[in-house]
Structure formats: structure tokens, C-alpha cells
Amino acid sequence: MPSVMIRKDNEGKMTLYVAKKDQEDEISSIEFESADKWGGLIEMTDGTKYFIEPLDAMPKLPITLRARRG
């Protein structure tokens, strides 16, 4: 269950940062991305997947969340 930080970089792309691994990669897709449900399975551009418990609302980025390997 690593802690991950999701933020928008200067170009507006969404990135996921794994603090424990000091790794930052771009997100290619998020399962739920609507105003009332946000999160779920997150896929990175390199193919790694993480799962985040869906949130009830669109969060204010950046945000630190617990993630599981998806």
C-alpha cells in the first residue's frame, strides 16, 4: 500500500509520484474521472497499474492517497 501523490505537472499532464520509490510517471488513464466518482484503476504510460479507492468527488490536486498495485 504505497502512498502516492497525484498532481498536474507544468504542462497540465496528470502525473503520479510514488514517494517511497521517488518515481514520477505520467498517468495514461483513470477508470473513473467524473465529478461524483474519481479514482479506481489508474494506468501509467509505462503499463504499471495502481488501484485507488474511488472518491465521491473530484479532488483538488495535488493529493496524496493510498494506492494498491492494480
Next chain:
Amino acid sequence: MSTMSRDETEALIQEVLEVYPAKAKKDREKHLAVNDQTVEQSKKCITSNKKSLPGVMTVRGCAYAGSKGVVWGPIKDMIHISHGPVGCGQYSRNGRRNYYIGTTGINAFVTMNFTSDFQEKDIVFGGDKKLAKLLEEVETLFPLNKGVSIQSECPIGLIGDDIEAVAKKATASTGKTVVPVRCEGFRGVSQSLGHHIANDAVRDWALDKRDDDDSFETTQYDVAIIGDYNIGGDAWSSRILLEEMGLRVVAQWSGDGTIAEMELTPKVKLNLVHCYRSMNYISRHMEEKYGIPWMEYNFFGPTKTDESLRKIAAFFDESIQQKAEEVIAKYKLEYQSVIEKYRPRLEGKRVMLYIGGLRPRHVIGAYEDLGMEVVGTGYEFAHNDDYDRTIKEMGNATLLYDDVTGYEFEEFVKKVKPDLIGSGIKEKYIFQKMGVPFRQMHSWDYSGPYHGYDGFAIFARDMDMTLNNPCWKKLQAPWQVEDTAEEAVAASA
């Protein structure tokens, strides 16, 4: 030798790896790569931030070095106690040339060494009492200190002292910030984890002290310089550029910085990060907690400085953007004369770098401004995100080496034959004895500053005086020079 092709570079890596035992070879192979600009993610071509192999010569430091030496050490109005045996503090004392304004021993303490000087009895019975006494003594002897940080050395973690409790007690009695930092040297694979631990200590013990206090008058042009350690005055030559374009620099982290500046940083509008490796953690934290955006910038060489100033100005309104253009125009005449003077003397020279932090990628632009080419670069303690940023800066088919060993670096230099090497003090004398011009790029070889337009003039002069120094032609004894000349004659006859 001119530039090497991809195959030649790959062959060179294989040749150098040849002497290792199979297991070591397999491990080191992953840390050496030929640069390919088409690669998006560095983890596909190079492995980093892994434990060094036992038996090879590495120049990495420890977590204590990352925390005390890099992040906390330059904060001038705090006393940084090297908690543990005397050596760690004493042998690293005053090595990094973090300049500061203040009277040492009165209101500034950067170049002094404070230590709890652990003895056998402290290991056996615990050192907390000694630490508490030390904190009292420090308060009596240096009443103008604004806080204390306790930098743990290895034994503290091993014997399990509770420095947090001592720190809390001391804060309660003096009212000053006392920060316990768990940066025992054995943590992590290099100084990099020390940076992280130090950042976390700032976050937990210092940063939020003035969150409920609005007495500080802010402006919309407040910025903080993060990750500039003022080596040889670097932060000062950066700061004047920012101030000239109309921004107000509230804090410098941590070269010539103070604890008060740190506490005010959450009130700025933009964090400017120079050393991404050592300060990205706190920048990320401030972005999440206080909503302060951060951006990386690069003040090495005029091309990159121009670029960075424009990028910084883009965060603000048009008056700042216009002033940024004015600043760029003003310094253009100055740096063009520098380039005119030194470029003809340095054009086409090839450089190999092996440093830490941000410099292996940031200084490339400065060398290119002088017409020089960086043919190999490497980091002591980088992570993948650093190499992601490096790949784009380096030319195709150039060498990348992570945590390079003494042997590998020497062999690379023998084969690549660069005209200049930029690395640390541990490499300096080896390469000078091999007859290769060398600049010590950790503390600018006792020169500097190198940041900003003013710094570039010094940078160019230093590179010229090293590279074109007549001493490099005099390394061979006269009788040996004659011998080769005669041989050449004999061969041609």
C-alpha cells in the same frame, strides 16, 4: 578522437566491464548506458539509486552527509549538532563553501562544528542526558542562536536514543525550534535518502510554525529560492536577477538561509526549485498543503538563464514579463563579450562530468554556450526522474554512468580522452596526474559563483584557465619528449 558512434560507445562499455566477475558485471552493466534521446523513460536504459557493490570504489556519501552537509547545514542562524562521535562533523566541516552573511559564533554558525562527542559510556548508558546538557550549554554560550537541529550519526540509531523527546523538552524550556533529524548514516544507499529525511524533518518540525500568523505582509510577487546552497555565492547571483525582474525573494533554501525564512516560505506565491534532487520533497509537500506551485529552473549559462527567466516570468503578470525581457537585454551585452572572449579558446573541447544533484544535467547548457561538448555525464546518487531529465539534455550516443566506480571512470577517460573533466576532489588528483585538465565541480574548485549571468563570466574564465593552462604541456619529462620526437623521425625515415 572525435565523437564516438553508438556502437563504439557500447563496445567501450563492454570492454570496461570485461574485468569484473560475472555477478558484478551483471550488476554494473545496468548502471552504464549509451544515451538515446528517443527514450522517454530512463528506467528502460539505466538503473539508479541502488546499493553500491561491495569492493568497488564509489564516491557516494551517507544520509548524514545529505542532511547535515546539504540541507540543514547552510541554515546560518541555527546550530547544527552532529550527535554522535566527533569524526563525522569534524571531517565534513566547512567543506561545501556555503557562503553566508553574519558573524560566525555570534549570530551565524555554519562553519562551526558542534558535536556531542560520544564516548564508550554514552554508547553503553545512552546519550540523551549528554544531549540535553549540550542543548543547555549551547543556549548559554550562543544565546543568539535561533534554533538547533540534532543531526544523528550512526550510533544514535543503533542504540535507540530518544532524541525526539530531548528535543521536545528543550523546545519547551527555551521556546526555540529544536529539530531532531533521524539521518543516521546507514539509512539508504547514498546521501539521497538524507535529503529526503531532512526535508521530512523540515516539514514536521519547522515549516508550519507560522501557519496561523498573518502578520507577515505578502505581495503577489513573493517567491522562494529552493535548493540553492549558495556555494561560492551562487544564491546571491541568482537572487539579484529575480529581484531585478521585480520579484521579491522571501526565502533562500538553504544557502545563506535562516529559520525565519523557512517558516515564511508557505506564504510565497511560487517556489523556484534549483536542486530538484534534494528539495523536491518539500516542494511537493508545499504544493499539496499550501497550494504553492513549484517549478524547476536552471541558471547555468546565458541560454538556460534566459529560458528560465522567461519561464519564471510566465507565472506572473505582464509587468514582470516585461521586466524579465529588460533584464535579459541588459545582461546580453555583458555575456556576449564573455562568449566572444572565451569561445574561440574553448570551441570544440570535450567534457566529461561526474557529479551529484543537479549539475550533471544543468551545467551542460553553460558548456554549450562556450562551444564545448559534454560527451559523458553521470550522477552519484540520482534517481530515475533525474535521468529522465538528463536524456533530453545530452547528445545522442554519449555516455551515461550511474554511481560510476573509480576503475570505470578512469577507463572511460583513457578511451574517450576528454579535454576536461568536472568531478569531485576524490577524482581530481588522479586525473590531474593522468594529465587531464580538471575542475572540481562540487565547490567550483574554490571559485564561484557560477549561477546567473555574473556567474557565467566566472565559469568561462575558470574553464579557460584550467583547459588552456600551459602546465598540461609540461607533464612529460624533457628527455621523454625528445625520445618520442626521435622515434617519429625514425619511423618516417
